[in-house]
Amino acid sequence: MTEQYANAYPRKNFFVQMFTKDISLEDCILDLIDNSIDGFIRTTNLELASISKNIFSKDGEKESLNKMRRIEVSYSENAVEVRDNCGGIDLDYARSEAFNFGHSPGWKERGYLGVYGVGLKRALFKIGNEFYIESKTTKNGFSCHFNVSDWLRKEESLEDWRIPLKPLEKALTMESAGTAIRITNLHEEVKMRLRSGTVDTSLYDCISHTYSFFLQKYICLVLNDKIVEPFKLPAGKPKAGTVSFEEFEQKGIRVKIFATVAERDALGRYSQEYTGWYVVCNGRVVLSHDKSEISGWGINMPTFQPKFRGFLGVVFFESEDPIQLPWTTDKRNLNKESAVYLRVQNRMAAAARPVLSFLGRQYPPEKDEEPIEREITKNIEGTSFGNLISKKTTVFNVPKAKRKEEKTTTRVQYNADNADLEKIRKHLRKPQMGANKLGEYTFRYYLKQEGLS
Secondary structure (H helix, E strand, O other): OOOOOOOOOHHHHHHHHHHOOOOHHHHHHHHHHHHHHHHHHHHHHHHHHHHHHHHHHOOOOOOOOOEEEEEEEEEOOOOOOOOEOOOOOHHHHHHHHHHOOOOOOOOOOOOOOOOOOOOHHHHHHHHHHEEEEEOOOOEEEEEEEEHHHHHOOOOOOOOHOOOOEEEEOOOOOOHHOEEEEEEEEEHHHHHHHHHHOOOHHHHHHHHHHHOOOEEOOOOOEOOOOEEEOOOOOOEEOOOEEEEEEEEEEEEOOEEEEEEEEEEOOOOOOOOHOEEEEEEOOOOEEEEEOOOOHHHHHOOOEEOOOHHHOOOOEEEEEEEEHHHOOOOOOOOEEEEEOHHHHHHHHHHHHHHHHHHHHHHHHOOOOOOOOOOHHHHOOOOOOEEEEEHHHOOEOOOOOOOOOOOOOOOOOOOOOOOOOOHHHHHHHHHHHHOOOHHHHHHHHHHHHHHOOOOOO
């Protein structure tokens, strides 16, 4: 009998709808920024070791703003634009790889943030119905004007999935090489988000947190004419003592784990909004101030409680092959099924344990007790990750300090009727006697009368 085949062709409408369904506008713009940063990495041959060294050096190298590569993000109800001078996209790479849905087998194009080969396309399709791209390197250039609706109508063969490119002249200097993306004819849900007024703050915060190890070191990012400042993780350490630190390799992925007590704010308090676990993949912050099961709370660590609000843990994953890292396709969360992450999670819990024990001892059941740990945490100082590294492996430890001498007195205060106070003054023939002296007199009188003194 002749073998027959069932059709299993991709359908553009279904593909695009499912492709863009579960990603937010903020995540789409972050994907476009990833594209720019990877362009910078490719054209400058920036090594992952250099990024790591900059993070973990005591001071960190920092270019002046006018020497940094620049990424400009702007948006309105009419268009979303991302422009950069980060080196551009090579024409041959654009033809063979950049517009593919997923990377080809054996793909080796350098970049540390582009993982699955979906971010750029997903962002373009999610935001609007029409886009224009112009990119120039110091070797060549191209432009692309693309209408999504027109493209969706044609799918007779795989050739109808192709995207037209027009070659352009190369950039004359490295400083002028870069990419400009303009997305127009925005989808209605995107317009609604932009009208709501919530995007400005949320997008600024997303960029500030996500790229905190790139901003003002390699990249100056401008959001609607406002420079985005990097978020500073509130890393702290006791002036005397050590933090938990471990460095190891797991299946070719380099891992660094820190666990410590956070730096206090200007009012001397822990900011619970910024403490918890952070996870960083190739310099991109994937998980911020997490206090959920995804980072082990309530599984191999205690459930997060207010007494742990001073805890700060940071895990760095690094790999030249970013697909091996335990991040999800939107790079804003962790793949809970990742074997690498499951193995590392137990070591995260081990690093956290002494810190959590220390914080727990600050809040004993006896309300009147003032534990020595509270005094120690007043001496927490802000620090850099470079200053946290002292040996290959350290365990959080704070030397025991001498306890204060036990108090033998307690201040007693109570309210008394003014008329009664006057009666006592008159009886004692001491009309000028102050309220505190009257209180002390009546207290001692009671002890004497009851035979307790």
